[in-house]
Amino acid sequence: MSETDFTTALRERFPGVTERPSLDLAAYDCPHGELQDILRYLRDDAGFDMLMDVTAIDAYEESPRFTVVYHLFSTARREYVRIATPCEDDAEPRAPSVADLWPAADWHERETYDMFGITFTGHPDLRRILMWDGYPYFPLRKEFPLAGHEVDLPAPDVAERTGAKVLPAPMMGGPFHSPQKGPMSRREPRADDESWTETREKDAAQALPDGPRDFKHSDT
Amino acid sequence: MSTTTEYGYNSKVEGEVVVSRADAVINWIRRHSVWPMPMGLACCAIELMAAGGSRFDISRFGMEVMRFSPRQSDCMIVAGTVTYKMAEVVRRIYDQMAEPKWVVAMGACASTGGMYRSYAVLQGVDRIVPVDVYISGCPPRPEALLDGMMRLQEKIRNESSTRGLFKDRKARELAYKEA
Numbered sequence: 042m043s044e045t046d047f048t049t050a051l052r053e054r055f056p057g058v059t060e061r062p063s064l065d066l067a068a069y070d071c072p073h074g075e076l077q078d079i080l081r082y083l084r085d086d087a088g089f090d091m092l093m094d095v096t097a098i099d100a101y102e103e104s105p106r107f108t109v110v111y112h113l114f115s116t117a118r119r120e121y122v123r124i125a126t127p128c129e130d131d132a133e134p135r136a137p138s139v140a141d142l143w144p145a146a147d148w149h150e151r152e153t154y155d156m157f158g159i160t161f162t163g164h165p166d167l168r169r170i171l172m173w174d175g176y177p178y179f180p181l182r183k184e185f186p187l188a189g190h191e192v193d194l195p196a197p198d199v200a201e202r203t204g205a206k207v208l209p210a211p212m213m214g215g216p217f218h219s220p221q222k223g224p225m226s227r228r229e230p231r232a233d234d235e236s237w238t239e240t241r242e243k244d245a246a247q248a249l250p251d252g253p254r255d256f257k258h259s260d261t
Numbered sequence: 262m263s264t265t266t267e268y269g270y271n272s273k274v275e276g277e278v279v280v281s282r283a284d285a286v287i288n289w290i291r292r293h294s295v296w297p298m299p300m301g302l303a304c305c306a307i308e309l310m311a312a313g314g315s316r317f318d319i320s321r322f323g324m325e326v327m328r329f330s331p332r333q334s335d336c337m338i339v340a341g342t343v344t345y346k347m348a349e350v351v352r353r354i355y356d357q358m359a360e361p362k363w364v365v366a367m368g369a370c371a372s373t374g375g376m377y378r379s380y381a382v383l384q385g386v387d388r389i390v391p392v393d394v395y396i397s398g399c400p401p402r403p404e405a406l407l408d409g410m411m412r413l414q415e416k417i418r419n420e421s422s423t424r425g426l427f428k429d430r431k432a433r434e435l436a437y438k439e440a
């Protein structure tokens with residue numbers, strides 16, 4: 042089936058589907074409510090039997106703010122298709138879960154929830170997958186700084202014993218720092234100023250039973 | 262007629278006795294049987310495995326007995342990126358290791374956070390455990406690890422171990438308390 046035929050067939054069946062500007066794969070925008078039907082049609086009738094990826098886009102100040110993106114693959118025809126759907130509600134975004142269509146969606150949706158805070162309704166076990174339970178932010182949202190925020194360690198007893206905290210990562214200097222010159226596309230993704238640079242010193246050497254262990258190098 | 266001349270240690274003259282310092286004996290024993298806890302968290306762990314293989318052969322230094330139980334190990338080799346989520350585990354394993362214990366931060370990530378200037382990565386494992394030797398590199402070659410371990414041996418050699426033995430040391434409180 043050529044791409045135009047496929048587009049026509051899809052549009053005929055789901056009039057709400059529109060083509061999405063894309064530089065690589067065939068891509069379609071689809072309305073939020075019809076998502077599951079469209080994906081089921083693509084899986085069962087159009088041969089896109091494999092779910093490659095679920096991710097999301099944060100448009101920050103626009104509305105709808107969050108868009109969930111699905112990449113499907115047809116193992117018979119070796120073709121990809123990209124389906125995007127806007128989320129309901131900009132503050133507490135929601136999208137329907139497709140974990141019942143592809144078991145692979147389970148962890149992908151958990152990751153998307155972890156990073157963007159999108160709730161997948163009908164998901165069997167929607168917990169964070171990368172960050173720890175109880176982490177108060179969603180790191181891939183646009184307002185989240187690259188360096189992160191200061192919060193407590195996930196284990197309060199370890200935090201109390203070591204005095205360690207989750208701190209904004211130093212963004213300037215350090216052993217792997219490249220000069221901040223040239224176009225953005227050519228340099229490391231770092232802050233241009235030092236506003237996120239860590240100011241707190243590391244704790245002094247922790248008390249050890251034998252006192253501080255001095256490294257005495259002997260020549261013998 | 263052949264004569265045999267005995268050089269060096271002569272049991273007739275010296276008896277079955279060797280005179281030394283307790284520190285020297287204890288440190289000699291400790292430094293030649295460092296049992297590492299392979300805390301392999303990322304790519305550096307591959308080089309750690311290479312160091313254990315026959316080509317680099319860490320057993321030349323008495324360190325081939327990698328123990329996956331903290332109770333049986335002396336030296337935690339933190340090989341890899343320590344995320345904040347994993348930091349808790351690293352600290353708990355450290356707490357479960359019996360004294361005396363040492364920590365080697367292998368590679369840029371374990372030493373400073375390395376290239377991961379990120380909201381999710383602990384910027385140096387020395388924020389949660391006391392580190393004895395830092396090894397540079399991303400990843401360090403097995404030779405660098407061996408050099409680091411030999412420096413650790415040097416360090417153990419210069420410790421005052423007896424002081425630690427006789428000091429009235431209150432049992433170190435474990436990081437995990439009963440909830």
Ligand code: SF4
Pocket residue numbers: 303304305306340341342367368369370371375398399400401
């Ligand atoms: S220092 Fe380099 S090789 Fe080692 S864990 Fe970090 S990124 Fe991987």
